[in-house]
Amino acid sequence: xxxxxxxxxxxxxxxxxxFVYRKVWDLDAARDLVQEAFVxxxxxEPKNPRAWLFAVARNLARDEAKxxxxxxxxxxxxxxxxxSSAADPVERLEGERRATRVRRALGTLSSRDREALLLRESGxxxxxxxxxxxxxxxxxxTTLSRARQRFLRAYEALEDS
Amino acid sequence: xxxxxxxxxxxxxxGETLRSRVDVEGHVRDCQDCRRRLAEAxxxxxxxxxxxxxxxxxxxxxxxxxxxxxxxxGGGTAEIRGSTRSRRFGPLPLAWxxxxxxxxxAGWFARQAVVRAPVxxxxxxxxxxxxxxxxxxxxxxxxxxGAERRRVESESGAPPPAAEKVVAKxxxxxxxxxxxxxxxxxxxxxAEEAPMCLRITFEARRGxxxxxxxxxxxxLLSDTASGPAARxxxxxxxxxAPTELRLPVPGRLAGGPVSFWRLQARPCxxxxxxxxP
Numbered sequence: 001x002x003x004x005x006x007x008x009x010x011x012x013x014x015x016x017x018x019f020v021y022r023k024v025w026d027l028d029a030a031r032d033l034v035q036e037a038f039v040x041x042x043x044x045e046p047k048n049p050r051a052w053l054f055a056v057a058r059n060l061a062r063d064e065a066k067x068x069x070x071x072x073x074x075x076x077x078x079x080x081x082x083x084s085s086a087a088d089p090v091e092r093l094e095g096e097r098r099a100t101r102v103r104r105a106l107g108t109l110s111s112r113d114r115e116a117l118l119l120r121e122s123g124x125x126x127x128x129x130x131x132x133x134x135x136x137x138x139x140x141x142t143t144l145s146r147a148r149q150r151f152l153r154a155y156e157a158l159e160d161s
Numbered sequence: 162x163x164x165x166x167x168x169x170x171x172x173x174x175x176g177e178t179l180r181s182r183v184d185v186e187g188h189v190r191d192c193q194d195c196r197r198r199l200a201e202a203x204x205x206x207x208x209x210x211x212x213x214x215x216x217x218x219x220x221x222x223x224x225x226x227x228x229x230x231x232x233x234x235g236g237g238t239a240e241i242r243g244s245t246r247s248r249r250f251g252p253l254p255l256a257w258x259x260x261x262x263x264x265x266x267a268g269w270f271a272r273q274a275v276v277r278a279p280v281x282x283x284x285x286x287x288x289x290x291x292x293x294x295x296x297x298x299x300x301x302x303x304x305x306x307g308a309e310r311r312r313v314e315s316e317s318g319a320p321p322p323a324a325e326k327v328v329a330k331x332x333x334x335x336x337x338x339x340x341x342x343x344x345x346x347x348x349x350x351x352a353e354e355a356p357m358c359l360r361i362t363f364e365a366r367r368g369x370x371x372x373x374x375x376x377x378x379x380x381l382l383s384d385t386a387s388g389p390a391a392r393x394x395x396x397x398x399x400x401x402a403p404t405e406l407r408l409p410v411p412g413r414l415a416g417g418p419v420s421f422w423r424l425q426a427r428p429c430x431x432x433x434x435x436x437x438p
Contacts, residue, residue, distance in 0.1 A: 009225040022213060038228040104211050121213045141169030141177065148205045155212060161213045 008049045009038060016057050019122035023061040025103060033060045051128055060134070060159065105154035114148035120144055164188075165195050170202045 013034055021030035037057040046052030106114050112133055119129045126140040136142055165173070165188055173185045174177070248383050 006225050008417075009228065013225075018214070035228050038225075042228070098212075105212075115210070118213070120175070121210065126175070128174065133308040137177075139176070141170075141172035142166065143165035144175075145202065148171075148202075148209045149218065150207055151212075152205055 003045065003049055005038070005042060005049075007016055008041075008053075010047055012050050012053055013038070014074055015122040016053060016125075019054065020057050020061045022118050022121075023058070024064055024108065025099075029063075029064060033057055033064060051131055053121075054124065054132060058115075100153055101158040104158055105151050108154040109150055113143055113150065116140060116143045117147040117151060133150070164192065165198075167202070168196070170195075170199050173199075174202060174206060 016034045016037065017027075017030050021027060022031050024030055024033070034057060037053050037060060040056055041049055041053055044052070076105065106118075109117065111134070115133050116129050116135065119132055120140075124132070128138045129140050130137040133140075133143075165185055169185065173182065187201050
């Protein structure tokens with residue numbers, strides 16, 4: 001049966017952007033990578049488009065990580081110059097600090113815990129998370145529980161520091 | 162009953178079924194400790210979602226059309242960043258976008274239907290689509306010349322001139338024979354030496370969605386499989402190229418976002434029909 005790519009896109013793109021964004025921390029890069037994943041999917045016609053897209057997006061994000069850091073800095077500069085006249089500077093500064101803490105807190109997790117958590121927060125089910133991470137579906141819940149606890153502890157510690 | 166583990170609580174809150182929901186709900190009702198842990202887990206989920214859920218939004222959200230356009234240009238990730246984005250994601254040539262779209266469905270189509278037609282077919286000659294799974298064949302030619310030819314051929318029982326030149330492999334003969342029998346028009350189609358695969362391109366009006374276009378592709382196949390009588394007024398004829406068929410949009414698609422179809426039949430070996438052109 002043909003894949004309705006428009007539907008897949010509608011159902012998956014936003015989750016994918018969220019997932020990739022948390023890896024590259026650059027919205028433009030995340031959007032580009034998600035587009036790239038879909039472009040590849042159109043020619044590959046994978047049997048399980050959603051799982052395939054997440055796997056490809058993850059690999060693309062990994063490959064682009066270093067570039068993404070540079071792009072993020074550039075974007076922050078641009079965003080800062082664009083929004084400085086409109087947004088409350090205090091609010092903006094707090095938002096940036098929070099984003100930095102989130103990034104650092106995620107960085108304290110093991111790669112598997114972080115991957116499981118980000119996949120779950122992007123809307124993937126346990127079976128899908130298991131397929132992506134190599135975990136058994138039965139242990140995904142435990143992994144997620146541990147990941148959430150460690151993430152929040154790390155975040156709170158950064159807030160206090 | 163044993164206490165519920167953190168993983169089971171997490172799965173419970175995620176709607177996954179590591180342990181029966183009835184079990185968990187019953188236990189939580191009776192166990193103060195697990196009830197507290199469930200509340201904590203719920204709070205952790207809320208906090209985590211709050212911290213991780215928000216992604217900055219842009220005023221120009223990317224759409225699927227952008228993906229199609231990007232597929233068309235075949236650009237790599239690095240090429241579309243920064244200032245090149247607006248240039249490459251400019252106004253869409255919808256016909257081309259539609260081509261890409263159909264290519265996305267081409268794998269499906271190529272699996273579903275094989276067109277066999279005389280390579281040197283004259284204008285107005287019959288072209289039929291066979292759906293292998295259903296073994297059905299229908300005519301696409303509804304021109305006056307085609308109708309007259311069908312009538313003459315039907316009365317004489319003779320194959321069309323172009324078909325006489327065709328040397329078909331035995332399997333293809335069998336398929337063509339089965340197809341002819343199914344169509345009720347014996348002798349009007351012959352297999353070519355090489356099976357011809359079908360590729361569709363079409364033009365669409367602005368606003369057409371992929372769903373529209375794929376639905377159209379399915380409808381076209383359905384239409385051709387069910388026979389020309391199901392689509393009165395549809396004019397099927399060859400275009401300029403001998404192996405190209407132009408089809409005005411049939412039936413209920415008329416007035417919709419898809420304006421017309423173009424079918425191209427090419428040798429399967431040369432063009433598997435499942436890749437982006």
